[in-house]
Amino acid sequence: MLRSFGRILVLLAFLVLEVPAIPLTGLMLLLTFGLGMVFLFPWQVMMVRGLAELNRRLMRRWTDIEIEPPYLPEPPPPVPQADGMYRSDRTLYKTPRIPAWNNRWKWLLTDPGSWRDLLWLVLDVVVKPLLVPLFVVLPARGLRLYAQWSELLLGATTASRLAGQVSHLKRTRNLANDSKAAEMRRIERDLHDGTQARLVAIGMTLGAVEQLVDQDPKAAKALLAKARDASSETLTELRRVIRGIHPPVLAERGLADAVRALAMDSPMDVTVDIDLPHRPDAPVEAAVYFAVSELLSNAARHGNARKATVDVSANGPHLRISVTDDGMGGADPSKGTGLSGIERRLAAFDGVLALNSPPGGPTTVTMELPRVLPEHWAGDVHKMPRWKTVAVVMLWATAWCPTMPQGVVAGVFKVLGTEEKAWFLALHLPEFWQWPMILGMITVGLFMHVLAIRIPAAHNRERLLTGKPAAKVLC
Amino acid sequence: MTNRVLVAEDLYLLRDGLVHLLQAHGFMVVAAVESGPELLKGLVELRPDVSIVDVRLPPTFTDEGLKAALAAREKVPGLPILVLSQHVEQLYARELLADGSGGIGYLLKDRVFNADQFVDAVRRVAAGGTAMDPEVIAKLLASNARDEPLAALTPREREVLEAMAEGRSNAAISQRLYLSESAVAKHTASIFGKLGLAPSDDDNRRVLAVLAYLNSR
Numbered sequence: 161m162l163r164s165f166g167r168i169l170v171l172l173a174f175l176v177l178e179v180p181a182i183p184l185t186g187l188m189l190l191l192t193f194g195l196g197m198v199f200l201f202p203w204q205v206m207m208v209r210g211l212a213e214l215n216r217r218l219m220r221r222w223t224d225i226e227i228e229p230p231y232l233p234e235p236p237p238p239v240p241q242a243d244g245m246y247r248s249d250r251t252l253y254k255t256p257r258i259p260a261w262n263n264r265w266k267w268l269l270t271d272p273g274s275w276r277d278l279l280w281l282v283l284d285v286v287v288k289p290l291l292v293p294l295f296v297v298l299p300a301r302g303l304r305l306y307a308q309w310s311e312l313l314l315g316a317t318t319a320s321r322l323a324g325q326v327s328h329l330k331r332t333r334n335l336a337n338d339s340k341a342a343e344m345r346r347i348e349r350d351l352h353d354g355t356q357a358r359l360v361a362i363g364m365t366l367g368a369v370e371q372l373v374d375q376d377p378k379a380a381k382a383l384l385a386k387a388r389d390a391s392s393e394t395l396t397e398l399r400r401v402i403r404g405i406h407p408p409v410l411a412e413r414g415l416a417d418a419v420r421a422l423a424m425d426s427p428m429d430v431t432v433d434i435d436l437p438h439r440p441d442a443p444v445e446a447a448v449y450f451a452v453s454e455l456l457s458n459a460a461r462h463g464n465a466r467k468a469t470v471d472v473s474a475n476g477p478h479l480r481i482s483v484t485d486d487g488m489g490g491a492d493p494s495k496g497t498g499l500s501g502i503e504r505r506l507a508a509f510d511g512v513l514a515l516n517s518p519p520g521g522p523t524t525v526t527m528e529l530p531r532v533l534p535e536h537w538a539g540d541v542h543k544m545p546r547w548k549t550v551a552v553v554m555l556w557a558t559a560w561c562p563t564m565p566q567g568v569v570a571g572v573f574k575v576l577g578t579e580e581k582a583w584f585l586a587l588h589l590p591e592f593w594q595w596p597m598i599l600g601m602i603t604v605g606l607f608m609h610v611l612a613i614r615i616p617a618a619h620n621r622e623r624l625l626t627g628k629p630a631a632k633v634l635c
Numbered sequence: 636m637t638n639r640v641l642v643a644e645d646l647y648l649l650r651d652g653l654v655h656l657l658q659a660h661g662f663m664v665v666a667a668v669e670s671g672p673e674l675l676k677g678l679v680e681l682r683p684d685v686s687i688v689d690v691r692l693p694p695t696f697t698d699e700g701l702k703a704a705l706a707a708r709e710k711v712p713g714l715p716i717l718v719l720s721q722h723v724e725q726l727y728a729r730e731l732l733a734d735g736s737g738g739i740g741y742l743l744k745d746r747v748f749n750a751d752q753f754v755d756a757v758r759r760v761a762a763g764g765t766a767m768d769p770e771v772i773a774k775l776l777a778s779n780a781r782d783e784p785l786a787a788l789t790p791r792e793r794e795v796l797e798a799m800a801e802g803r804s805n806a807a808i809s810q811r812l813y814l815s816e817s818a819v820a821k822h823t824a825s826i827f828g829k830l831g832l833a834p835s836d837d838d839n840r841r842v843l844a845v846l847a848y849l850n851s852r
Contacts, residue, residue, distance in 0.1 A: 388748050388749075391745075391748065392745045392748060395721075395743075395744075395745050396745075399721065399722050402722070403722070408721070408722045408724075409724050409726065411697065412690070412691065412697040412698040413697070413698060413726075417726060420726055421724050421725065421726040424725040424726055424729070424774075424778055425725060425774055425777070425778055426778060427777060427778055427779075427780045427781060428781075466781065
């Protein structure tokens with residue numbers, strides 16, 4: 161109670177900042193658009209955004225209402241053209257400064273978030289005083305109501321969420337493409353330097369044999385043996401390359417046995433616990449396999465571990481992998497490329513990696529790949545909460561009554577002037593109220609139908625949009 | 636002594652080459668099949684003296700051959716089978732050795748290049764012995780690197796152990812390592828002592844004991 165009052169006092173004190181901000185904003189906008197002092201605009205937007213963000217943070221801390229920032233993602237830095245110049249519309253610049261400023265200006269100007277923030281600021285100085293009576297009587301309730309009001313204008317919109325997802329997808333796609341390309345280059349190098357060179361050597365040896373075979377059969381025989389050995393070595397080399405592309409056990413047996421095979425090949429004593437009802441998709445299997453492989457070899461090589469545990473399990477449609485070892489710990493992702501390589505691989509699936517490695521061990525790496533398993537494994541993912549289902553069923557079951565008999569049919573009776581009143585409520589009312597009642601009934605019925613359609617649709621949309629870009633939790 | 640052989644391999648050239656190679660060395664090829672179901676049928680019905688089986692076979696091109704081999708050995712315990720593959724895995728070696736009855740081989744396909752050694756391995760498997768690829772043994776030893784009894788072996792004893800685990804007899808080991816047979820016998824006795832295994836005069840049983848020891852770690 162007392163704490164709520166304290167918070168409300170802070171909120172009201174906040175007006176001291178908000179009230180002068182309004183004329184200042186007005187002045188800046190006037191100077192920007194009236195006198196062309198465009199450099200003021202970004203400052204103005206940033207000032208309002210600062211106030212809005214402060215409000216979001218307070219609401220998040222004080223109530224359970226999480227207000228997501230609605231801003232569109234910032235434009236990427238300008239990329240120079242082939243001739244080293246930076247282009248902005250139809251002008252070329254030598255430095256990226258002006259194009260970057262232009263992009264930023266456009267971004268701030270066209271983002272609906274900027275203008276909604278401004279609207280919030282102007283209305284907020286009215287709403288807060290209006291809420292004061294409620295604040296005094298029911299402070300907790302008042303705070304919640306205020307948070308809901310803030311969310312109305314400061315919360316994320318569908319468009320801003322989609323834009324955020326698009327930019328996240330673009331980033332992960334680029335990461336995935338980069339790591340694919342790097343892999344291709346590595347394979348190309350392996351084949352070029354190893355296999356190809358060895359095959360050339362075998363071909364040359366065989367050429368020499370051809371020349372020698374008549375004059376010096378003994379030497380030819382010796383050369384043939386050499387060629388045979390070389391072909392054996394080539395095959396060994398090729399096997400190594402293939403293992404790096406897609407390990408044969410993974411192709412033949414799937415993730416569970418491939419991880420078991422890894423455990424066997426490891427010098428550590430590795431316990432494997434895999435609980436998956438079916439095989440995940442091949443790209444997921446490969447990513448997990450290489451991640452586990454890298455982690456196990458890290459543990460053995462750098463951590464000096466003797467024992468390790470690999471645990472792979474399905475958590476609904478999410479795949480969770482944890483690798484624990486009893487090594488000396490103190491692993492630092494910024495030192496080696498191993499962990500960041502795994503992160504890059506997992507990024508393609510929105511996967512996250514959490515490392516817990518205190519000095520002295522043990523080291524635990526937990527990876528989670530959200531929604532990579534078919535949803536039917538998990539069962540009831542599509543289900544709505546029970547109250548929504550009940551509401552939809554009730555709406556469908558009753559909506560016909562106000563629309564048809566009490567609304568339309570009663571209207572027809574009224575138009576035809578039939579004496580029969582039956583159970584049509586409107587016709588039993590005094591003349592003056594009959595038409596409003598009929599129209600009201602139709603409105604109520606239609607509204608109920610719309611609700612019955614909207615609730616499940618909105619639920620599905622919420623589900624699609626809650627796939628928030630996964631944050632990086634590397635600590 | 637002619638041995639009745641079954642060959643299962645999906646690549647025509649390699650299958651044909653294997654058949655010719657085996658015929659040239661006095662084997663009688665009773666069937667040359669190219670898919671998993673055919674292989675299982677052939678193994679159970681013909682009961683060849685030894686079968687040479689590729690791990691990857693149609694229709695799934697996964698581990699069809701290995702599965703058929705394991706299934707057949709379940710029905711006909713000790714049915715001699717030599718498994719060939721482009722790659723060797725400890726996992727598969729353990730599965731093949733799990734029943735502990737011998738008559739099993741697991742080699743890389745490259746080993747066919749050396750006809751004499753390959754035929755020798757086929758004969759060994761046919762006689763109820765084992766033929767493990769040196770690479771399998773190397774992997775087994777590498778994953779047991781921290782095993783203390785193993786670490787206590789001298790380099791010479793380690794070489795003997797490797798050769799023994801591949802499935803070679805004392806005579807073959809002495810030839811390969813340029814030792815006298817009695818020296819090899821002495822080394823093997825010492826290895827068995829260090830690993831805490833019961834000594835045995837029977838070559839095959841001895842090999843299986845060593846592999847079981849390595850696999851149990």
